[in-house]
Structure formats: structure tokens, C-alpha cells
Amino acid sequence: MSAGVAQSVPLSTKESFICGGLAGCVAVTVSNPAEVAKTRLQLQGELAKDGGVKVYHNTFDAVAKTFRNEGIRGMQRGLGPAYLYQTLLNGARLGFYEPIRQGLNHIIGVSPSEQRPYTSVIAGATSGAIGASLGNPLFLIKARMQAYSPALPVGTQHYYKNGFDALSTIYRVEGLRGLVRGVDAAVLRTSMGSSVQLPTYNWTKNQLVKRKILPADSVWTFLLSSSVSGVCVLAMMQPADTALTRVYNQPTHRLPNGKYVGTLYKNPIDCLWKTLKAEGPLAWYKGSTAHFFRIVPHTIVTLTANDIIVGLYKQFRDRRL
Numbered sequence: 001m002s003a004g005v006a007q008s009v010p011l012s013t014k015e016s017f018i019c020g021g022l023a024g025c026v027a028v029t030v031s032n033p034a035e036v037a038k039t040r041l042q043l044q045g046e047l048a049k050d051g052g053v054k055v056y057h058n059t060f061d062a063v064a065k066t067f068r069n070e071g072i073r074g075m076q077r078g079l080g081p082a083y084l085y086q087t088l089l090n091g092a093r094l095g096f097y098e099p100i101r102q103g104l105n106h107i108i109g110v111s112p113s114e115q116r117p118y119t120s121v122i123a124g125a126t127s128g129a130i131g132a133s134l135g136n137p138l139f140l141i142k143a144r145m146q147a148y149s150p151a152l153p154v155g156t157q158h159y160y161k162n163g164f165d166a167l168s169t170i171y172r173v174e175g176l177r178g179l180v181r182g183v184d185a186a187v188l189r190t191s192m193g194s195s196v197q198l199p200t201y202n203w204t205k206n207q208l209v210k211r212k213i214l215p216a217d218s219v220w221t222f223l224l225s226s227s228v229s230g231v232c233v234l235a236m237m238q239p240a241d242t243a244l245t246r247v248y249n250q251p252t253h254r255l256p257n258g259k260y261v262g263t264l265y266k267n268p269i270d271c272l273w274k275t276l277k278a279e280g281p282l283a284w285y286k287g288s289t290a291h292f293f294r295i296v297p298h299t300i301v302t303l304t305a306n307d308i309i310v311g312l313y314k315q316f317r318d319r320r321l
Contacts, residue, residue, distance in 0.1 A: 011313075013096065016310075017091040017094075018091065019095075019310050019313055020091045020306055021087035021090055021095075022305070023090060023305040026301055027298045027301035032079050033063060034063070034297070035146060036074070036076075037063050037290040037293075038241075038287040039245055040056060040062055040146070040147060040155075041056055041286050043156075045279065046264075047274060048278065049278050058289065059290040059293060063075070065152055069152060070151060081138045081141050081142040081145065082138075082142050084138050088131055089132065089134070089190070092128075092131030093131045093198075096131075097123050097198050098123075100123040100126050100127055101123035104123060120202065121195045124195045124196065125194055126191075129194075131190060136179070136180055136183040137167060137179040137180065138163075139186055142163075143244075143248040144158040144166065145160060145163070147245075147249050156249050156251045177259070182244060185243050185267070185271070188244075189241050192240055193236055193237040196229070196233055197232070197233050201303050204224065204225040204229065205222075205225040219304070222304040225303070226299050226304055227296060230295050230296035233295055238288050242285070243265075243269075243275070247262065247265050247271050250263060250264040250265055251264070
């Protein structure tokens with residue numbers, strides 16, 4: 001932020017991972033209620049040709065009914081696993097992005113500081129895939145906990161006392177395979193979102209500064225860049241996000257060989273195809289308004305908080321050097 005900070009030693013991958021994880025935890029506290037609404041809207045009328053019974057009419061109705069029937073606890077269902085998931089996901093996404101991007105730049109013979117669209121997209125997708133793979137069990141239980149409603153249930157209902165109970169129950173019944181269920185959908189979703197999140201954020205931020213529209217250390221620069229990034233992420237990942245929610249939440253059954261498989265979908269592509277046939281193309285975008293109210297504030301807070309946390313950490317670290 002200041003000239004002194006800008007010239008300080010760059011963060012190590014470990015330092016970037018920790019700062020990114022903290023930024024994600026700040027963001028998910030704000031965005032979790034919208035994600036609860038999004039999850040329930042995505043499961044509503046699942047594979048019903050007539051659309052099924054509409055428990056929730058829209059995003060605001062879902063938020064209002066959840067608060068009225070379940071209180072703050074209902075609005076923040078799955079927050080515990082969400083904190084751990086964000087630590088792993090954003091720690092990896094924000095921590096590994098620059099080392100991967102700079103490494104790719106080095107391979108093709110350009111300056112590490114130069115922003116090349118294709119190396120940025122590949123770095124974003126790769127770092128996102130790493131984070132999604134690491135955090136898959138946590139996203140799985142988070143989605144199931146958010147879908148659960150004792151008052152107005154939609155989709156398959158999974159009741160767990162807490163995140164630890166969820167992990168132990170799934171492991172006891174289905175083994176390790178149960179905890180990695182949907183990892184292919186998670187990697188697809190997060191890679192699509194991550195491929196544009198940081199590249200669009202950095203490009204927008206660089207353009208604002210380069211064209212002297214806003215100064216580099218302005219909060220408005222962070223907010224505007226994050227807003228553009230959030231919209232791009234939403235456009236890229238919504239269908240994959242719907243598939244992920246449904247694959248995670250589907251009931252399972254045991255085959256004669258002891259293997260547990262989903263009763264509705266084989267994989268995310270199968271989910272998207274069956275959803276298209278039963279509910280039409282708009283079903284891929286169920287919960288998109290709620291997703292917008294989740295992803296845009298979440299992206300804004302994550303990237304803005306990350307810049308602030310990194311700046312504060314550099315000031316603290318450099319004073320000790």
C-alpha cells in the first residue's frame with residue numbers, strides 16, 4: 001500500500017496461504033446466509049418435471065423463511081466447516097496462484113511480473129483445483145448441513161449434530177470414498193471460478209491504476225476490482241455449482257460389493273444432463289440470484305481483506321527485519 005510496503009520482500013507461499021485463508025474466513029462470515037438460501041433453492045424441485053412444490057419463491061423469501069423458522073443458527077448452518085474449507089480453498093487459491101503464474105511466465109520466457117491472460121487463467125484454474133481437492137470433505141458436509149431444515153425441508157435431508165459428527169458419520173458408513181464424493185464436481189466448479197477470479201481482479205485493478213482512474217492503495221480500487229471479478233466468477237461457475245450441490249446432497253445406497261454410490265447421479269455431467277431433461281435449461285441457474293448475493297460480497301470481502309491482511313502483515317514483518 002505505501003511505497004515502503006510495495007518494495008518489501010514478497011510473501012512466501014506459506015505466508016500467502018495463511019493470509020488467503022484468513023481473508024476467506026472473514027468473507028464467509030458475511031456470505032454464508034446467502035449460500036444457505038442458494039443451496040436450498042438449487043435443491044428445490046429436484047428432477048421434478050412440473051417444477052415440484054415451491055417452498056421458497058425467491059432468494060429473499062428463502063432468507064426470510066429461514067430466519068423466521070430457524071433463527072440466526074439456521075442462517076449460519078454449516079459455518080464451522082465453511083471456515084475450515086475457506087482456509088484450505090482460499091489459502092491454496094491465493095497462496096499458490098502467484099508461484100504458479102510466475103513459474104509459467106518463466107517457462108515461456110517472460111517477466112514474472114507481466115500479466116499474461118493465458119498463464120493467469122491456467123494458474124487460477126490450477127490453484128483452484130488444488131484448493132477444491134483439499135477442501136472437498138468440508139464442502140460436502142457444509143452443503144448437507146446447509147440443506148437441512150427441520151421446518152421447511154427441500155431435497156434429501158441429512159442431519160448432523162456438527163461438522164465433526166458429519167465427518168465421522170460419513171466415514172463410518174461409507175469410508176474414505178464417502179468423504180471424497182463429488183470431488184470431480186468440486187474441481188470443475190472451483191477451477192471454472194478460479195480461472196477468472198484473480199485474473200479479472202488483477203486486470204481490472206491494473207487498468208484502474210494504469211489509466212489513473214483510482215490510486216493503487218484506494219479501498220475503492222479493491223472494491224471495484226473485486227466486484228468485476230465476482231460477476232465474472234458467477235457467470236462461469238453457476239451450472240457447475242448447481243451440479244455440485246445436487247451431487248453432494250443426493251442419497252446413497254450400498255451395492256452388493258459394499259461400494260456406496262449416489263442414487264440420482266453418477267457424476268456432475270450426468271447431473272447436468274438429467275437436470276436439463278427433467279427441469280429444462282433454467283434449472284442450471286436455480287439459486288443464481290442467491291449465488292450473486294453470495295459470490296459478489298464474498299469475492300469483494302475475500303480479495304479486499306486479502307490485500308489489507310497482506311499489507312498489514314508486511315508492515316508487521318518488515319518492522320521486525
